[in-house]
Amino acid sequence: MRLTMIGSGYVGLVSGACFADFGHEVTCVDLSEAKIAALQDGQIPIFEPGLETLVSENAEAGRLRFTTDLAAAVADADVVFIAVGTPSRRGDGHADLSYVYAAAADIARAVTGFTVIVTKSTVPVGTGDEVERIMRDVNPDADVVVVSNPEFLREGAAIDDFKRPDRIVIGIEDERAREVMTEVYRPLYLNQAPLMFTGRRTAELTKYAGNAFLALKITFINEMADLCEKTGANVQDVARGIGLDKRIGPKFLNAGPGYGGSCFPKDTLALVKTGQDHDTPLRLVETTVSINDQRKRSMGRKVIAACGGDVRGKAIGILGLTFKPNTDDMRDAPSIAIIQTLRDAGAKVRAFDPEGMAMARGMIDGVEYCQDAYEVAQGAACVVLVTEWNAFRSLDLPRLKASMAVPTFVDLRNVYRAREMEAAGLTYVSIGRPA
Numbered sequence: 001m002r003l004t005m006i007g008s009g010y011v012g013l014v015s016g017a018c019f020a021d022f023g024h025e026v027t028c029v030d031l032s033e034a035k036i037a038a039l040q041d042g043q044i045p046i047f048e049p050g051l052e053t054l055v056s057e058n059a060e061a062g063r064l065r066f067t068t069d070l071a072a073a074v075a076d077a078d079v080v081f082i083a084v085g086t087p088s089r090r091g092d093g094h095a096d097l098s099y100v101y102a103a104a105a106d107i108a109r110a111v112t113g114f115t116v117i118v119t120k121s122t123v124p125v126g127t128g129d130e131v132e133r134i135m136r137d138v139n140p141d142a143d144v145v146v147v148s149n150p151e152f153l154r155e156g157a158a159i160d161d162f163k164r165p166d167r168i169v170i171g172i173e174d175e176r177a178r179e180v181m182t183e184v185y186r187p188l189y190l191n192q193a194p195l196m197f198t199g200r201r202t203a204e205l206t207k208y209a210g211n212a213f214l215a216l217k218i219t220f221i222n223e224m225a226d227l228c229e230k231t232g233a234n235v236q237d238v239a240r241g242i243g244l245d246k247r248i249g250p251k252f253l254n255a256g257p258g259y260g261g262s263c264f265p266k267d268t269l270a271l272v273k274t275g276q277d278h279d280t281p282l283r284l285v286e287t288t289v290s291i292n293d294q295r296k297r298s299m300g301r302k303v304i305a306a307c308g309g310d311v312r313g314k315a316i317g318i319l320g321l322t323f324k325p326n327t328d329d330m331r332d333a334p335s336i337a338i339i340q341t342l343r344d345a346g347a348k349v350r351a352f353d354p355e356g357m358a359m360a361r362g363m364i365d366g367v368e369y370c371q372d373a374y375e376v377a378q379g380a381a382c383v384v385l386v387t388e389w390n391a392f393r394s395l396d397l398p399r400l401k402a403s404m405a406v407p408t409f410v411d412l413r414n415v416y417r418a419r420e421m422e423a424a425g426l427t428y429v430s431i432g433r434p435a
């Protein structure tokens with residue numbers, strides 16, 4: 001099949017490369033000439049394990065192409081995916097749909113013959129109806145059906161998630177789309193990935209409900225961690241104890257500094273707005289959003305408390321800046337609020353991240369960036385593990401301690417065991433575990 005992706009950002013590029021790998025002919029479109037030129041040259045604008053190889057193999061095989069010529073790419077396509085960004089709208093937190101609607105109008109002008117239009121971008125319930133209305137307004141003769149097919153990819157594991165999904169959700173309002181979408185996903189379908197067909201509005205809402213539920217699960221265990229700290233219980237064992245109940249499940253129960261990234265914060269906020277717009281306040285999600293926002297700064301205060309309540313003039317070392325490992329993404333990363341809180345309290349912050357420092361430099365002021373964890377530790381009154389990169393999982397603890405001014409280690413991801421830290425002479429503070 002001939003597939004066109006409108007938007008060659010994270011979702012468009014990963015999906016495009018994976019579809020090409022299935023044997024489809026894929027064209028990825030983007031407005032940015034610089035981005036397309038780089039992609040044609042084999043340069044990948046994002047850090048995602050395995051993506052560079054997948055793109056180059058499929059480009060060399062002639063199945064994956066990049067262009068800025070939207071009209072030509074759409075005219076040739078059987079299926080056009082809208083995979084543009086839907087950031088939070090400034091001021092009110094609603095999803096900003098201007099890129100989606102602009103893409104819909106551009107596609108309508110260029111489309112020829114029967115074409116399935118698929119929204120892959122995360123869009124609020126009802127957006128598919130508006131996309132369809134815009135397309136019919138712009139080109140009343142367009143023979144199109146509009147489908148919702150949300151993505152459930154995790155950054156850092158996106159290719160695996162695409163090729164081995166738990167499910168594929170497809171929302172259709174016109175039966176002609178069913179056969180086409182089954183064909184698009186045939187390789188996965190043959191691998192027995194459940195293809196779930198439902199209504200378009202239901203598919204749109206399923207995406208938000210999924211992300212909100214995961215955010216809620218994380219926030220629940222984070223609050224349990226706080227209670228564990230006050231009562232001498234161990235949150236990892238609580239998580240294991242409840243996670244073994246199949247109705248609850250073991251995943252997304254790792255307590256930490258709060259969720260970040262380009263999806264959970266933006267999507268929970270947008271879902272809250274949708275609820276309010278429909279006179280159906282989603283109080284659990286509203287509370288989750290506010291608990292998580294407060295948690296990030298409270299992690300900064302936790303570090304200050306570990307330093308005896310005063311960090312003025314002291315060097316604090318930060319290990320990991322990105323919102324999670326295996327990505328260079330700094331969007332809504334807990335490190336931002338933690339560093340801000342420490343700097344507000346007068347600390348001098350030093351930091352290292354294996355992939356995130358380029359993006360961090362443009363977002364966080366007044367940080368001294370280092371080459372590795374050991375440079376971060378030099379003269380530090382405390383080292384804080386914020387993101388659980390593999391590089392921080394097996395640190396040479398005696399070496400780290402030797403260069404610190406005060407050997408305090410705050411582990412916001414519970415990577416280490418208290419016993420090994422204490423054996424290395426470090427004062428160890430973690431999340432929701434007895435000292």
Ligand code: UGA
Pocket residue numbers: 122151152153154155156211214218251252253254255256257258259260261262263264267323324
């Ligand atoms: C998330 C979802 O997991 C994907 O299914 C979804 O497709 C994607 O959003 C999206 O909407 O595009 P992602 O944001 O890449 O994926 O990252 P996650 O692995 O879900 O982690 C999100 C945040 O939660 C991170 O800050 C992570 O550290 C935190 N987290 C996760 C925890 O604090 N504890 C956990 O147990 C799990």
